[in-house]
Amino acid sequence: MRPSICHLNGVDLPLDEARVPVLDRGFIFGDGVYEVVPAYGRVPFRFDEHIARLGRSLGEIGMRDPLGHEAWAALLARLLADNDPADQCIYIQVTRGVARRDHAFPKDTPPTVFAYSFPFPHVPESLRRQGAACITLPDTRWLRAHIKSIALLGNVLARQASAEVGAQETILVRDGWLTEASASNVWVVRHGRLAGPPMDNLKLAGIRVGLMDALAATAGVPLERRPVAEWELRCADEILLTSATKEVLAVTTLDERQVGTGKPGPVYAALYAAYQGAKQQQAD
């Protein structure tokens, strides 16, 4: 494999040579946003949707998209060509730039624009077959989880709790209602019907959430977008996670209790197949 090439402020360079000043507001305040764009065979998947969400996140923090759609497309194409293997994820981060430390926004400071590629971390076959173990925790994050902020301490602490017990994800519940997981959206299946909570300020609108209507239609699964109560999560026949890297993943253990039959279920299988179909369709 060739050495990793990244992009920093207009220059493509080896990842281990890229440097950001310590007064970057991303480092000092977590003042920035990010995206993770999956790519298969060096072609970004749902690129337009990812760049649109980046624009919305930037807008929410009072920043403009520093590059625009065409320039992002060219940048991603270069990174995908310059890195291996063929299946990659592109991480994009835009911060409010380098300035004297002061909470208020600096004036006329150029943003820091960084992007790098990492090999697509495919879910291991054994985990796909077995399904994921998850724990639940109260969602104590801030009330603007719809912004894909680089300030991820709430998500980091939530994820660490599951890592410490050897589980793959932490599902978050706020006031008795499912929100999302530390780095994925969450869906429940009861009596053959798929349900996922409506997107609002308490959840990140996953790009796969936007795809779910089409996937469910292909899979022939009725989909309801409505608040999902914690008790429904606890007596679900199936629980699913979606994210760029997990794609669609079955949850078979919740707080050490078996979910449904304890094996990835038929709705999971149908949606996972539909997702692979959507990837294939884009490649054709």
Ligand SMILES: Cc1ncc(COP(=O)(O)O)c(C=O)c1O
């Ligand atoms: C908190 C959170 N929710 C949901 C998602 C899923 O979003 P996507 O499908 O765009 O990867 C992510 C992805 O990393 C996330 O971090």
